[in-house]
Amino acid sequence: MTSFAAISAAAKRLQGHASRTPLLSSPFLDELAGRRLFVKAECLQQTGSFKFRGGWAALSALTDEQRQRGVLAYSSGNHAQGVAAAASAHNTPAVILMPQDAPAIKISNTRALGAEVVLFDRATDDRDAIGAELAKTRGLTLIKPYDEEQVVAGQGTVGLEIASQAAEEGITKANVLVCCGGGGLTAGVALALEQTAPGMQVRPCEPESFDDVARSLASGRICRNETTAGSICDAILTPSPGEITFPILARLCGSGVVVTEDDAMRAMVEAFLRLKIVLEPGGAVALAAALFHGDQLDDMAAIAVATGGNVDASIFAEALRRFG
C-alpha cells in the first residue's frame, strides 16, 4: 500500500526536477463558482501534465540494473510523455507502445523526448502480448500508468504542494476536486492531504458515461466502464479504478462528481479567459465540477487540479468558437 512516507520520499527525489506548479485564482472565477476557487495548474508541469511526477518517481526508484535495461509503458498520451522525459533524464532506455493511428504529433513528441516508439495495430495486434514479449526479451520494467505504488507516490506530491500553497492563502478547509481516470493522482493527493491538511475533502471528477470511479465509490466495489473510447476527455478514460488505488479512494474520498463534455469545454474557455492557461478536455473536468456543479460540493472553498494541457489546436479552437 502506498503510504505518506512514500509520497514524502518521492517529493525529495522530484526536488529540482518536477516544477512546483502555481495555485492560480481569479475574482471572475470566484464569482462564477460562488466561492473561493483555486486552480492547481499541472498543465504547467514538465511535459504538460502531472504524469511527469509519477514517471520520475518510478524511474528514480528503480535499481541501477533495472535502469540500465530500460522501461516499458503503454500509452498514447500523457503517461507516455511523462515516462519518456523521466527516462531520458535518468539515461534509461524507454520503449513506449503506441497505437499506429495515434496522432503523428504525439508519436513524434514521444520520440523527441528520447523514447523508442513501437507501434501496434489496434485492430489486429495484441498490445499486452507485444509488451510482455518486449519486457521478457529485453528485460524492460513495465511502468503502469496508475496501479503502481511509486506512480501513486509521485502523483501524491501534488497533494503536498496543495496543502502548503493553500495554507499560504489562509485556506485549510476545501473541496479538492481531482480529474480522475484510474485514480493514481486522486489516491496520491488524498493520502498526502490526510496527513498535511485533514480539513480538505477530495472529490474525484469524471466525464459523463465514463464515471466508473463515482459508481465504484457509490457501490463500494470496483465497477467498470463499458468502453474507454469515444470521449474528448481521452486523458482520463480508463476501464476501472485500480486494485491499489480503489481502496485508498474508498477510504478517503467523498462521492464522485460527473460533468458533461460541454462542461469540460466551457471550463477550458474559462481557464483561457481568466487564468491564461491551456487545458485539455480531460484536464478541465475538475474545474468544470467547481464552476458548474457547486451544488454537489460542501460549503467551503474549492481547489481544482487542472491535470494537463496536451490538446490539439483544432479541439481548442472548437472550444473557443463554441464557448468563447
Add this chain to the structure above:
Amino acid sequence: MTSFAAISAAAKRLQGHASRTPLLSSPFLDELAGRRLFVKAECLQQTGSFKFRGGWAALSALTDEQRQRGVLAYSSGNHAQGVAAAASAHNTPAVILMPQDAPAIKISNTRALGAEVVLFDRATDDRDAIGAELAKTRGLTLIKPYDEEQVVAGQGTVGLEIASQAAEEGITKANVLVCCGGGGLTAGVALALEQTAPGMQVRPCEPESFDDVARSLASGRICRNETTAGSICDAILTPSPGEITFPILARLCGSGVVVTEDDAMRAMVEAFLRLKIVLEPGGAVALAAALFHGDQLDDMAAIAVATGGNVDASIFAEALRRFG
C-alpha cells in the same frame, strides 16, 4: 530617476499581492531557439499581465488623501486592468480612459474590476486633453502607464524575480528579451538586473512598423512611431519611449529586436503547444524574437518575458488555425 532602491521598496509592498510568476521552459522550445530558453510567464500575473505590478506600486505609494480622491489612467487595456484591480484593493476610485477599438475583453474586464471606463477615438480625440479635464475637475491623480517612477519600480520587480529564478537554474548570463511599448517594464527590468545579475543583457522587442524604441536606441535620441494603431500587438503600441524610461534604456539595453505580426502569432502557438500558456500578440513578441531572430542575439541563453495573455478568443483561434 527610478533607482534600484525604489524597485526593492516596491517589491516589499507587492509581497503577498502580486504573484511570483513561474519561469517556464520546454526542450522543444530550446531546440527551436537553438539555445536554452526560459519564459517568464507574466500572463499568469493578477489581471493577466505584468501591469498589475506597476499599478500596485503606484497605488501603494500615494498619500491617503490622493487615494481618497481617486486615480486616472490612459490605457488600451493591460495598464487599465492593473490599475483598476490595484485601486479596487486600495478602496480607491479609478477612472480609465480607453480607446474605443481596444479588445472587448479588456474593456469589459476593466469595468468588472470596478473601474469607471471612459472611451475615446484614437484618430480624432485628444486623449490628453480629456484626461487633463477629468483630473482637474475630479481631483484624480494620473497614473501614467510607463513614464512614472513608481510604475517603473513596480515593473522592475519582474527583473528581481528573473535574477533569482535564473540563478536557481544555474543561469547568470542571458539575453533578456522584453516586449517593449513605452519602456516601463524594460527599464525596470534593466535596472533590477544591473544590480542583481550583471551578466544579463536586456533587449527590447517590438513589432514591425512600431519600432520606436529600436530606432531611438540606434540614433541615441527619442524617435516616434507614425501611428499607434493598426497592429494586433495593441498592448505595446506607444508613440515613443518615455522621458524617464529612454535614458535608462539607452544606458543599459542592447539594440532592439523587431518581429513581424506573423512571428508573434507563431510564438503564441508555440507557447500554447509547448508551455500551455495563453499569450496575446503583444505579449508574445519577446518569445518570437527568441524563437525566430536568434541570429541577432548574443551567444548565451535567452529569457523572454511573456508580458500578457489578454487576447480575444477569435484572435487566438485565428493564430491556432493559421499556425497550429
